[in-house]
Amino acid sequence: MIEARDLVKEYVIGDTTLRALDGVNVRIGRGEFAAVMGPSGSGKSTFMNIAGCLDRPTSGSYVLDGKPVETLSRDALADIRNRMLGFVFQGFNLLPRTTALENVELPMYYNGQDEDMEERAYAALKSVGLAGRERHFSSQLSGGQQQRVAIARALINNPSVILADEPTGNLDSKTSVEIMDIFTKLNAEKGITIVLVTHEPDIAEFANRRIHFKDGKIVSDEMTKTRS
Amino acid sequence: MFILPTIKIAFRGLRVNKMRSGLTMLGIIIGVAAVITMLAVGNGAREYLAKSIASLGSNLILVIPGSTTSGGARMGTGNTNTLVPSDAQALNGESAIDAAAPIVRGVGQVVFQDRNWNTAVMGTTGAYERIRDWPVSEGRFINRQDVDGMTKVCLLGRTVVDELFGEEDPLGRIIRINEVPFTVVGVLKKKGQSLMGQDQDDTIITPLSTAMSRLFGKTSVNAIMVKGRSDSLMNHAVEQVKTLLRQRHRIPEGGDDDFSVMNLSEMLAAAETQTKIMTILLGAVASVSLLVGGIGIMNIMLVSVTERTREIGIRMAVGAKERDILLQFLVEAVVLSVTGGVIGIIIGVGFSTAISAFTRFTPSVSLFSVLLSFAFSAAVGIFFGFYPARKAAGMDPISALRYE
Numbered sequence: 258m259i260e261a262r263d264l265v266k267e268y269v270i271g272d273t274t275l276r277a278l279d280g281v282n283v284r285i286g287r288g289e290f291a292a293v294m295g296p297s298g299s300g301k302s303t304f305m306n307i308a309g310c311l312d313r314p315t316s317g318s319y320v321l322d323g324k325p326v327e328t329l330s331r332d333a334l335a336d337i338r339n340r341m342l343g344f345v346f347q348g349f350n351l352l353p354r355t356t357a358l359e360n361v362e363l364p365m366y367y368n369g370q371d372e373d374m375e376e377r378a379y380a381a382l383k384s385v386g387l388a389g390r391e392r393h394f395s396s397q398l399s400g401g402q403q404q405r406v407a408i409a410r411a412l413i414n415n416p417s418v419i420l421a422d423e424p425t426g427n428l429d430s431k432t433s434v435e436i437m438d439i440f441t442k443l444n445a446e447k448g449i450t451i452v453l454v455t456h457e458p459d460i461a462e463f464a465n466r467r468i469h470f471k472d473g474k475i476v477s478d479e480m481t482k483t484r485s
Numbered sequence: 486m487f488i489l490p491t492i493k494i495a496f497r498g499l500r501v502n503k504m505r506s507g508l509t510m511l512g513i514i515i516g517v518a519a520v521i522t523m524l525a526v527g528n529g530a531r532e533y534l535a536k537s538i539a540s541l542g543s544n545l546i547l548v549i550p551g552s553t554t555s556g557g558a559r560m561g562t563g564n565t566n567t568l569v570p571s572d573a574q575a576l577n578g579e580s581a582i583d584a585a586a587p588i589v590r591g592v593g594q595v596v597f598q599d600r601n602w603n604t605a606v607m608g609t610t611g612a613y614e615r616i617r618d619w620p621v622s623e624g625r626f627i628n629r630q631d632v633d634g635m636t637k638v639c640l641l642g643r644t645v646v647d648e649l650f651g652e653e654d655p656l657g658r659i660i661r662i663n664e665v666p667f668t669v670v671g672v673l674k675k676k677g678q679s680l681m682g683q684d685q686d687d688t689i690i691t692p693l694s695t696a697m698s699r700l701f702g703k704t705s706v707n708a709i710m711v712k713g714r715s716d717s718l719m720n721h722a723v724e725q726v727k728t729l730l731r732q733r734h735r736i737p738e739g740g741d742d743d744f745s746v747m748n749l750s751e752m753l754a755a756a757e758t759q760t761k762i763m764t765i766l767l768g769a770v771a772s773v774s775l776l777v778g779g780i781g782i783m784n785i786m787l788v789s790v791t792e793r794t795r796e797i798g799i800r801m802a803v804g805a806k807e808r809d810i811l812l813q814f815l816v817e818a819v820v821l822s823v824t825g826g827v828i829g830i831i832i833g834v835g836f837s838t839a840i841s842a843f844t845r846f847t848p849s850v851s852l853f854s855v856l857l858s859f860a861f862s863a864a865v866g867i868f869f870g871f872y873p874a875r876k877a878a879g880m881d882p883i884s885a886l887r888y889e
Contacts, residue, residue: 306883309802311801311802311882311883311886312882312883331806331807332806332807332808335801335804335805335806335807336804336806338801338802338803338804339803339804340804344802344803346886350795350798350799350802350886351799352796352799353796354497354501363799363800363803364803364804366490366805366809367800367803367804367805367806367809368804410803414804
């Protein structure tokens with residue numbers, strides 16, 4: 258599903274070059290639930306940006322679902338993000354002054370499917386347990402509810418991969434568990450590949466694979482449980 | 486597929502920032518309202534002038550007695566007795582002149598049965614009909630026999646008919662003008678107001694000779710009205726009038742004219758040109774406000790793009806292409822400017838209507854100026870919205886997402 262070979266990403270700041278990724282090789286198969294861990298500055302966010310087609314590597318290759326994507330144009334990458342990937346962020350990243358329903362509908366605006374948009378958005382919200390709150394504005398929802406809206410938005414175009422960047426970082430432990438249960442369910446029932454960035458070991462417990470980053474390299478990669 | 490929700494979102498943005506949107510649109514509102522009002526006033530004035538020109542007749546030259554020097558004392562224009570009926574007769578023979586009619590004017594108290602009315606009385610010849618392009622609606626115009634025979638016949642203007650006769654048929658009836666009985670032989674067609682706002686239909690026309698001797702006791706005329714043969718011959722006609730009159734009045738080489746010649750058509754055309762220039766000038770000044778309004782929109786759109794960096798990042802993350810973001814901000818700018826434009830059009834139309842209460846002419850808002858303002862405000866939105874939209878569309882998704 259996700260296949261990175263000798264991934265290098267360099268940032269030029271002034272006259273020094275910072276190597277954020279230094280030859281990353283990893284393969285995450287379809288239906289895996291992988292936790293990406295590591296201290297800040299270890300390159301895990303950079304890896305996620307490239308994995309999420311938000312950024313392009315300086316060198317190396319990145320194959321997503323059999324397609325090499327490192328050479329694609331900005332618009333082609335936008336299209337891949339729209340159709341194949343779903344994002345869940347630490348800060349929820351919902352549009353302000355917009356209802357839950359409209360937030361969920363947003364990705365559908367950008368691929369031209371305007372048929373039964375509202376119906377699908379209702380269904381997505383229901384699947385994350387937010388039925389009845391479709392017309393609430395993001396500011397009227399609690400953190401956990403906002404994250405559920407974000408998950409519904411990530412799911413709306415039936416992606417094959419969900420990339421979650423510290424999705425529980427702003428939530429209390431009880432809500433965190435609820436959110437993680439949703440991910441677990443999506444992974445188990447729908448077979449969606451999930452890549453989760455976290456630095457909390459107990460959150461990483463939900464995944465069945467743990468990839469540790471340090472100084473732009475993968476230092477350990479372990480399967481923690483076999484899929485049932 | 487994407488435009489409609491974008492417009493909806495743009496309108497919501499306007500509602501959320503009411504104060505800011507209102508102030509931003511103010512420039513466009515003032516600009517459009519000013520353009521609409523100025524064009525309407527200019528149009529109204531031009532239409533009014535054109536109507537006046539049409540009611541006066543075309544290719545007109547007016548000759549009035551000029552200042553003469555008698556014993557060292559200069560007399561004012563129009564106060565001398567230098568023009569005589571035979572001058573007009575002589576002018577009729579000139580090549581560039583189509584017709585010339587002498588005119589005497591006075592005021593008369595007119596009586597019919599138990600009704601009376603005070604009106605302008607004018608004595609002239611049959612040529613006047615042709616010169617002023619002012620035919621009768623009933624009966625006949627005065628003719629050569631009337632002038633030669635000094636007959637006591639008259640033509641009534643519409644207003645006089647209404648005042649004296651009401652619904653009755655005036656033809657063949659006898660009225661008294663300053664105690665002299667006259668037979669009504671015709672009614673003049675309605676002419677309307679003159680350029681000076683006078684009612685041109687409040688008049689009576691009698692044969693020149695009758696007016697001069699029976700009514701006013703005059704030997705000279707107040708004016709001679711001349712019609713040139715064509716537009717292009719007007720200067721030539723003016724020259725012929727001057728040459729002939731100087732010759733007839735025996736004015737020596739180098740002496741001052743004892744008459745004044747005015748090319749009325751030229752004066753009106755000049756007035757029309759002035760109005761046109763004024764309209765363009767005022768319109769241009771007003772459109773500067775549109776430009777300033779456009780800059781205001783650009784300014785606020787730049788602020789908005791910066792404020793909403795994170796939103797742009799989110800949209801890009803879920804798959805918005807550069808074109809989508811560009812379109813969104815462009816649509817918002819155009820919604821701002823077009824909303825301002827529509828409000829401006831409404832205010833401008835209201836203003837024009839209000840102005841008509843204070844002026845003799847009616848400002849007319851043309852469909853053209855409405856469409857022009859609408860198109861212009863949309864163009865302002867596109868032009869000044871493009872740079873901010875371009876900036877938004879070119880953002881890097883990662884830094885946009887991380888923007889605080």
